[in-house]
Amino acid sequence: MTADNxxxxxxxxxxYRDRFNGLFANYFDSVAEQGPPGNSFVPEALELVRDxxxxxxxxxxxxxxxxxARLVAPDAVPGLDEAALSIELLQTHGLIHDDIxxxxxxxxxxxxxxxxxxxxxxGRPQTALGLAVLAGDLAAFLSVQVLLTAPVPRELRQAMAAVQATAGADTVRGQFLDLERDFGPMPDREVLDTVSEYKSARYSVLAPLQLGLLAAGADPAAHENELARYARLLGVSGQMRDDYLDLFVDAGTVGKPAGSDLREGRRSYAVCALLAATSGAERAVVESALAGPGCLPQTVERIQDIARRHGVDNELLAEIRRCAQEAAAxxxxxxxxxxxxxxxxxxQLPLWGVLRAQ
Structure with a gap:
């Protein structure tokens, strides 16, 4: 892929981002007008969800x-804006609950x-927790409501809502898998890929593909296997890139300190590759960092050096590129x-993602 691509x-x-951000802001203005009168918690929750x-x-x-949708129709078709609002509201739901x-x-x-x-x-931690959970739930239910009120035939509304509901359920399943991954035996590659598929790829890639094709009048079920394969490969490549950046890239690039997966005990692609490549005293350093939250910046730097010495960084980059090339194919x-x-x-999209990891 060239730089021009x-x-x-x-x-x-x-x-797309610039146009959608205006659409999203207008949507929240309209939702705020529909709330029950004489209360403060609902408007406050909506404002936090909006922000x-x-x-x-x-x-x-x-x-x-x-x-x-443009795979089928050259021009915009009805229902796309509502589907876009829906997938981003579901994303907001996921972010709120992830942070909890x-x-x-x-x-x-x-x-x-x-x-x-x-x-x-x-002074009321349970109230804060409960309100945060409710704010995330509100975003999730709004994501379905906006589809069910889209200006398209009822059959299409229902089909799109079914796609989104399935994506939401799969994402929650993926969150369970993500938490389970960090317990018990060290996860193998298939486990890591399955977590990526369910927690991210199915709602971030597959559902948008299905919704766009449905809105444009196509039947995504006729292409189920290849759409799912593209989504899984793109999702795995993207998650692997995020894990690589978390371990190897400085805070100025990714907006947070390097090594957060280590500090939080996450068995990410990068952490599992590092454990597989090391033994003895080096592996003990990594396992010690995973065992608790007190992983200091100098420990992260030491682990980075160990990983580079074993070629873990280059191994991850090569695998990111391989998955991206398969998705492009x-x-x-x-x-x-x-x-x-x-x-x-x-x-071009998968290979553009590779460039963002380098």
């Missing part, structure tokens, strides 16, 4: 949705919803069936 994907993503939703993000799911599970104080450079409530109710097979311009986007 990468720039083209980046520009396409930026265009989290508009705080940032590449809007990759939105781009995938619109480009999936991980006890994360910060998300995208500002307090998480959970910690915003903890600051609001410093899956998309290349769509030529002749679907519109070339949109197929090209799906071919």
């Amino acid at each position: 990468g720039a083209g994907v980046h520009e396409r993503l930026a265009g 989290m939703s508009l705080r940032g993000g590449k809007r990759l799911r939105v781009a995938l949705l619109y480009e999936a 599970i991980d006890d994360s104080p910060v998300r995208r450079g500002a307090p998480s919803v959970y910690y915003a409530y903890r600051e609001r109710f410093p 899956v998309a290349a097979n769509w030529r002749g069936r679907w519109r070339d311009e949109a197929v090209e986007f799906f071919e």
Whole structure:
């Protein structure tokens, strides 16, 4: 993939992001007008959900949705905006609940919803927890409601809502798998890939593809296996890239200190590759860092040195590229069936992700 190809994907993503952010802001304005009168907790929750939703993000799911529709139809079709709102509301739900599970104080450079409530109710931790859970639930139910009120035929609304409900359930299953991964025997590659698929790929890649095709009048069930394979490969490549960045890239690049997976005991792709490559005293250093939250920056630097000495960084980059190339090859097979311009986007996207890891 050339630098020009990468720039083209980046520009396409930026265009979708800029347009969607305005749509999202207008949506929250309309929802705020529908709330019950004479209360403060509901407007406050909506404002926190809104703030989290508009705080940032590449809007990759939105781009995938619109480009999936363009595989079939050259122009925008009804229902896409509502589907875009739905997938990003589901993402907000996931972020809010992830921050509760991980006890994360910060998300995208500002307090998480959970910690915003903890600051609001410093002497009532259960109230703060309950309100944060409810705020996440509100985002999840809004994500279904917006689809069921889309200006499209009822049969299409129901089909799109079914896709989104399945994606939401799979994501929760993935969250269970993610927590279970860090207990018991060291997970193998299949376990890691399954966690990535359920926790991320099914709602971040597969659902937008299905929703876009449905809105454009196509039947995604006729292409179920290849869509699922593309989603899994793209999801695994993306998660592996995130794990690589967490271990090897400085805070100025990723916006958080390196080694957070180590400090939180997560058996990520990078951590598992590191454990597989080391033994004796070196492995003991890694296992000690995983055992508790007191992993100091100098310990992370030492582990980075160990990982580089064993070639773990290059091994991960090679595997990220391999998965991305396989995903691009899956998309290349769509030529002749679907519109070339949109197929090209799906071919280039995985390799653009590789460039972001280097």
